[in-house]
Amino acid sequence: MKLIFEYNQANTKHTPEEKDVDVPKELKRENLLLPDVNEVQIIRHYTELSKKNYGIDTNLYPLGSCTMKYNPRVNEDIAKLAGFSNIHPLTPVNQAQGALEVIWELQEDLKKITGMDAFSLQPAAGSQSELLGIMIAKKYFAEKNENRTKIIIPDSAHGTNPATAAMCKFQTVTIPTDKRGNMDLDEFKKEIGSDVAVVMITNPNTLGLYEENLSEIKNLAKENGALMYCDGANMNAFLGISKPADQGFDMIHLNLHKTFSTPHGGGGPGGGSLGVKTFLEDYLPVPRIKKENNEFVFDCNQEKSVGKLHSFYGNFGILVRALAYVRSWGTDIQKISKMAVLNANYLFSLLKEDFDVPYDRRCAHEFVISAKNLGEKSTINIAKRITDYGFHAPTIYFPLIVKEALMIEPTETESKETLDAYANILKIIIKELKEEPELLKNAPHTTPGRLDEVKAARQLNLRWAPQE
Amino acid sequence: MNYIPHTKEDISKMLSVVGCSTVDELVSEFKPRLSELNLNNPMSEMELVAYMTSLSEKNSQMKCFVGGGSYDHYIPSVINHLVSRGEFLTSYTPYQPEASQGILQVLYEFQSYICLLTGMDVSNASLYDGASALAEAALLSSAYTKRRGIFVDAGLNPEYLKVLQTYCDGTDLVISNTIDENTACVISQNPNFNGEIKNPTGLIEKTHLNNSLFINCISDPTSLAIIKPPGEFGADIVVGEGQSFGIPKSFGGPYLGFMAVKQFLTKKLPGRIVGITTDGKGNEGFVLTLQAREQFIRRERATSNITTNQTLLALTATIYLASLGKTGLQNVARASYHNAHLLQEKLRKKGIDIVNTNPFYNEFLVKTPKSTEKIIANLAEHNIFGGIDVGDNKLLVCCTEKNSLQDIDLYVKEASI
Numbered sequence: 106m107k108l109i110f111e112y113n114q115a116n117t118k119h120t121p122e123e124k125d126v127d128v129p130k131e132l133k134r135e136n137l138l139l140p141d142v143n144e145v146q147i148i149r150h151y152t153e154l155s156k157k158n159y160g161i162d163t164n165l166y167p168l169g170s171c172t173m174k175y176n177p178r179v180n181e182d183i184a185k186l187a188g189f190s191n192i193h194p195l196t197p198v199n200q201a202q203g204a205l206e207v208i209w210e211l212q213e214d215l216k217k218i219t220g221m222d223a224f225s226l227q228p229a230a231g232s233q234s235e236l237l238g239i240m241i242a243k244k245y246f247a248e249k250n251e252n253r254t255k256i257i258i259p260d261s262a263h264g265t266n267p268a269t270a271a272m273c274k275f276q277t278v279t280i281p282t283d284k285r286g287n288m289d290l291d292e293f294k295k296e297i298g299s300d301v302a303v304v305m306i307t308n309p310n311t312l313g314l315y316e317e318n319l320s321e322i323k324n325l326a327k328e329n330g331a332l333m334y335c336d337g338a339n340m341n342a343f344l345g346i347s348k349p350a351d352q353g354f355d356m357i358h359l360n361l362h363k364t365f366s367t368p369h370g371g372g373g374p375g376g377g378s379l380g381v382k383t384f385l386e387d388y389l390p391v392p393r394i395k396k397e398n399n400e401f402v403f404d405c406n407q408e409k410s411v412g413k414l415h416s417f418y419g420n421f422g423i424l425v426r427a428l429a430y431v432r433s434w435g436t437d438i439q440k441i442s443k444m445a446v447l448n449a450n451y452l453f454s455l456l457k458e459d460f461d462v463p464y465d466r467r468c469a470h471e472f473v474i475s476a477k478n479l480g481e482k483s484t485i486n487i488a489k490r491i492t493d494y495g496f497h498a499p500t501i502y503f504p505l506i507v508k509e510a511l512m513i514e515p516t517e518t519e520s521k522e523t524l525d526a527y528a529n530i531l532k533i534i535i536k537e538l539k540e541e542p543e544l545l546k547n548a549p550h551t552t553p554g555r556l557d558e559v560k561a562a563r564q565l566n567l568r569w570a571p572q573e
Numbered sequence: 574m575n576y577i578p579h580t581k582e583d584i585s586k587m588l589s590v591v592g593c594s595t596v597d598e599l600v601s602e603f604k605p606r607l608s609e610l611n612l613n614n615p616m617s618e619m620e621l622v623a624y625m626t627s628l629s630e631k632n633s634q635m636k637c638f639v640g641g642g643s644y645d646h647y648i649p650s651v652i653n654h655l656v657s658r659g660e661f662l663t664s665y666t667p668y669q670p671e672a673s674q675g676i677l678q679v680l681y682e683f684q685s686y687i688c689l690l691t692g693m694d695v696s697n698a699s700l701y702d703g704a705s706a707l708a709e710a711a712l713l714s715s716a717y718t719k720r721r722g723i724f725v726d727a728g729l730n731p732e733y734l735k736v737l738q739t740y741c742d743g744t745d746l747v748i749s750n751t752i753d754e755n756t757a758c759v760i761s762q763n764p765n766f767n768g769e770i771k772n773p774t775g776l777i778e779k780t781h782l783n784n785s786l787f788i789n790c791i792s793d794p795t796s797l798a799i800i801k802p803p804g805e806f807g808a809d810i811v812v813g814e815g816q817s818f819g820i821p822k823s824f825g826g827p828y829l830g831f832m833a834v835k836q837f838l839t840k841k842l843p844g845r846i847v848g849i850t851t852d853g854k855g856n857e858g859f860v861l862t863l864q865a866r867e868q869f870i871r872r873e874r875a876t877s878n879i880t881t882n883q884t885l886l887a888l889t890a891t892i893y894l895a896s897l898g899k900t901g902l903q904n905v906a907r908a909s910y911h912n913a914h915l916l917q918e919k920l921r922k923k924g925i926d927i928v929n930t931n932p933f934y935n936e937f938l939v940k941t942p943k944s945t946e947k948i949i950a951n952l953a954e955h956n957i958f959g960g961i962d963v964g965d966n967k968l969l970v971c972c973t974e975k976n977s978l979q980d981i982d983l984y985v986k987e988a989s990i
Contacts, residue, residue, distance in 0.1 A: 106857055109682050109895045116900040119649045126799050128932055132770050134801050138689055141898035144651055150891060151679070153662040158675030162659030168668070175576050176663050179618050184823075185653075188629025194825030195644050195961055202952065203631030204824045217611050229701035229826070231799040232868070232878045240743035268868035272712070274745050277873045278684040286746035315602040345610050347603035362881070366576075370885025371676035372700070372845065374827035390739070391808050403976070412739030416642050416814065416827025418733055429625055435615040443596045444577050450599060451587040467599065492672050500668070505870065520578040521587055549671045553851070553858030556670050561850035561862040565839070567695050568727035569685040 108568045109142060109150060116141035138571050142213055158371070160495050165523050167452075169471045169500035169512025170263065172363035175416060177433070180426040182365070189425050194417040198402055199251050205401035208418065209394050212426040216437070219337075220350030221380030225389040226418040228377025231338060234307075234358030235269040236338075237379050240411045241356070241388040242303045242332050243273055248409070251330070253302035257567055259288040261311045261504045266336060273527050275302060281505055286314040288462035297325050307336040308352070308467035309343075311512070313449065332356065332385075340364045341516070342446060342470035345439030349380075356381045359422075364541045365427035376423035393454045402521030444517035445470040448524060452515050455528035459535050471514035475507050479538055484509040487534050492549035494530045632824075635958040636980050638916075640936050641766070642703060642730050642972030643825060644793050644817045646905060647975055649896045652819045654779030656889050665883070666845070676884060680847040684885040686894045690797045691789075691811040692804025693833035698845040700879065702855070703814025704733045706761065706830030707790050708740035709877060710812045710841045713834075714758035714786045715746055716876065717841050722750045722755035724785075726776060730764025730792055752783050758810070762790040763803070766937040767969065768913070768936030769929055770800055773936040777807045786838075788811060793817050794831075796934045798899075798906035810834050811888055819893030820886055829886035840866060843877030845884075909935035912951035916981050923989040928967060936971045941988075948988055953986050 142150075143208035160166070166173035184190065192204055212224040213414050243431070246253045257269040257278045267277040278296050282288040288306070288447035297304070304326045308316045335349045335357040341364045349357045361367055361376030367374075375521035381389065391410045392403035394550070434441065446469055453472040457465075460474035464479075489512070500512040515524055538545050549555065578700030579587075584596065591689060593599050601603045615622065637645035656662070660675065680698040687696035699705040711723050723746055725734060732761030737760075741748055752759060759780040773789065780787040789803035791813030802808040803811045811983060815820070884900035897905060913935040920939055921927050928938035941948050945962045952959030957980070960968040972981075 106678070108678070108685075109891075110685065117896065118896060118904075119901050120647055120904050120908060123904045123911060123974075125909045126907050128770065128799060128910075130803055132932065134771060134797070134799055136869065137798055137903065138705035139686070139894060139897075139899040140810045142895055142899050144649075144896060146652060147892065147895050149595075150895070151655045152658070154675035155655070155658040155677055156675065157673075157678070158660040159672040160660045160663035161671075162637060162663045166663075166665070168665060171665055173663075173665060177576060179622060181657065181662075183622065183625045185821075186629040186634045187627060187634055188626075190821040190823045191634045192632045193635075193639050193822045193958060195639055195641055196635070196824075196958060197949070197953070198793040200635070201824065205629055206631065212649050214612060220607075228585075229705065229878075230881045232703065232880045233705070236878060243743060249728045264870070264872045265878045265880055266877065267873035268871075268875040271873040271875075272878055273743050279803070317602075339976065343600065343603040345612075346600050346607065347605060347609050349963040351605045356981065368662045368885070368913045369665040369881075370883075371664045371673075371679075371888065372884035373663055373881035373887060374701075375881035381588045390840065391773060408654065410936045412742065413735040414705070414731065414739060415703045415736065415826065416730075419825070420827040421824040422821075422827050425625070429621055429906055432620050432624065433616050435613040435617070436610060437608070437615045438612060439847045440577060443600055444579060445597055446599050447584065447587055447591070448842050450593070453732055454590050454592070467602070469602075488669065492669060496674055513697065513933070518576050518578065521583040521752040547853070551671050552673065553674070556852050556858045556860050558670075558860050558864075561848045561860045563866070564850075565862070566849040567684055567846060567862070568681070568688045568840075572686070 110140050112140055112146055112565050113143045114141060114143040115144060117144040123436055144413045150372050151443045161331035164496055165519055165527055166497045166517050167499050169514040170338060172364050172514060172516055175518035176366055176368040180429045183429050183511035184422045184425045200446045207425055207428055211399055214431045215359060215378060215380060218344060219380045220348030221357060222383040223386040223389060224378055224380045226378050226424055226466045227390045227415045228376035228379060230377045231358055231360040231413060231419050232265045232269065233414060234377035234379045235265055236272060237414055238304065238334050238356045238358060241385055244388055244411055245385060246302055247503055253300055255301045256298055257301055260506050262307055263311060263336060263338060266305045280397050284465065286312045286381050287317050293322060294325065297329050299329055301329060301331040303332045303334050305336060305341060309339050312464055312473045313468040314464060314466055315469055319352055338363060339470060342442055344442040355385060361423055361427040365430045367423045367426040374420050374423055376420050376427060405480045415485065441517050446534055448515040448517060448519055452513060452524045452528060456531060459532060464528045471512060473508045473510055476511060477509040479535065483538060484511055486545035486548060489547040489555055490534045490545050493549060494547065496527060496530060590613050592782055598729050615908050635953065635956050637958050637975065637982060638970055639958050640793060640813060641961045641969060642732060642792050643822050644973055645660060645822060646795060646817050646973050648819050651896055652889055652892050654891050661888055669862060670858060674859060678892055680884065682858050683891045684847060686891060687831050690794060690802065691833045692802030693811050694836040695839045696831065696833040697842045698847055699882040700832055700844055701883060702826065702828040702830045702832030703792060704736035706812040706832050707733050708737050710788045710810045710832060711737060711746060713843065717838060718757045718785065720757040720764050721746050721756050722757055724756050724759045726759065726761035729760060729762045729767045750952040752779060754977060756783055756785040758786040758788050760788045760790060762792065762881065764796055764934045767929060767938045768933040769850050770934055770973060773806050778826060788812060793908045793935065795902065795909060801909065804853065809838065811990060813944040814874060815890045818890035819891050827883060827886055829883045829890055840877055844879050844882050848876055905974050909972055912972035912976045912981065913937060919985045923985060936969060939968050939970060941966050941968050952987050955983060957983065957984055959988060
């Protein structure tokens, strides 16, 4: 576990040597304690680290709610084209028409896919898209002089939903989940009223289930003047099959890194986006792109806009990849969702008899099973043991409402062969759990092995520092 | 193109296991079914490359004399080779640390680099970009001080100010003109938007006397190779844009927000943080830590709603800083400084008014004798992107190590016409 700071070598000269600068002494830096490391060692150091990392390229990566699908390599090459990567964001628009066209075209495609009337691609990720959506709702109701203080969120929702509501000083009203895995309609009816600003729904929800009462929820929300917001993290379930706008949503955010397959990069960059119905369009962030006489221009003068969210226009390089992805599929896009749903239902069927099934319904693109039938802490032990077999664990202990939850999203890019292998390994692990429980308690049998997260939080070591 | 590996036989076998006769039946719950989808015909890889290349060619790549939050620094070749490795590129947030030691160590090194450069105690593992990092710092200050006022010192990047204003409106914070008992934080960009290096000592003293937090914002952190770090001046929070560290300009994103704080604010940090711990046998390893701050556990009581960050760009920055090292980063900063000072001097000799009076790093303001717009257009005809028109006939110019003497002379010639 040698750190980069522990090398001390001759520097590889990447730019010419320069003489010192003439900055006043009180403003000038005295010590710069960065190590010089030669390029040969840098290649070896980070190649070695890459080998200690698991990606989709390694094998199936079925993290529920994360849509870990294959990332087409051609999209990486396209994003690196100098005409995209070497463009300064403040380039006069008449010399950056291609860049504006990318944003425009992707907006158009996302409008077609979701049925929304307008899109902003400025948010840098899903959570920033949510923030934008809730800011828009806040401004919309403030201008209508309506004092709405609450946001309704089911208890199965992603943590970002309540966190975003709280950032914008709304009160979160949590609705429990009913026996079929839907937001409980009777409880919802008790809470919906003229003080509710937004109903935030994830569809399919984080249990991987289609919200069966959506139509009634929508009607009640509309009767009470509340906005319907769709957390579109799970859009991979119904691309080209049904449009969120037709389902009754006023706003939706899409995670481009999930549904549209831009690489997750170890945790980011993501790509956000927010689609809205016409009556909310004027609130979208500036600058917006307009087409005037066949030329694209930026429009910064939107009186009602909530403002600006990003230093420039969003994660442009991610937008390039997402556009390439959508265009490669075109009218075939529904195949993505159909195969994602087939894969999830197939793997679900293979595992049903081994695990507790909290909601025994056909699933969408992902499913949630529970290891509570196998004893307490079985889920963490199973997850750790999966690593020993060269696979990645699913999302575990989420959603919070299912005890010992395993949330599995295989995505459409996994073959039957791979799914069979994964199910098989889970079955072997369950057998081990019964016959050799110690084997699982100590898993994974790697170096380092199971890491002590409690100790990490109590005895903080968050950086390297030079010896005094 | 087709990234679906199933054969027809696979599909029919799978359907029979699921107990369904068609794939359509599996998605029948999704209603209403859409009637038409006006997307394009599917493209092969070759067609796609041709189409996307044609879009890229509608952008002109000019010699860059512009900064303003995005800088044209040289990117060593080694970066792309390492960042493209699939084990990094196609991984996600390291929820299973034992399968993610590589990216976790990279993030630990990144946090260490940010602390070393800024002179601060603790860094997170990145935020979206400079502007939103600044906004998150304002939110942090408000949560810590239980105050709602934000004071912004003159010279903040106007785009950052817009983003800050948006976040303030959405979260009930107020940007005010005075430092008083309601002030949660004082924000100061250094070097400021005009490139000037300020001595923040007086403002920091005033801030602390008022029990407010001092936030130092940095837009080109290569400046830290030659300027005294904000931690040594007494800043409580340092935020900024890490794009200068090996990340392409890419029309504004994805970039790299960073945030570092003094020890006492550690548990208020937003975003991911990596720490070192041990396994049962005493082997050291890396994990995400202090997760009790985060949305997926604390929900409405989280320090921020942030989930994904910019890990791949943090990796890029880490490899950049490793590749350049002390010697290389100093060379980059010195060359940027010298080129900017040379260009400024040459413009002065041509009779163009220089606005800056204080020491500056690699950006400076000039007052143009005629329409700034026309000068920018004239330079563009010579394939030079010559500056940002900041209004009032003022032009903000930037240099990096990439501007050659020849280009500087061409700039001076065409800007002085």
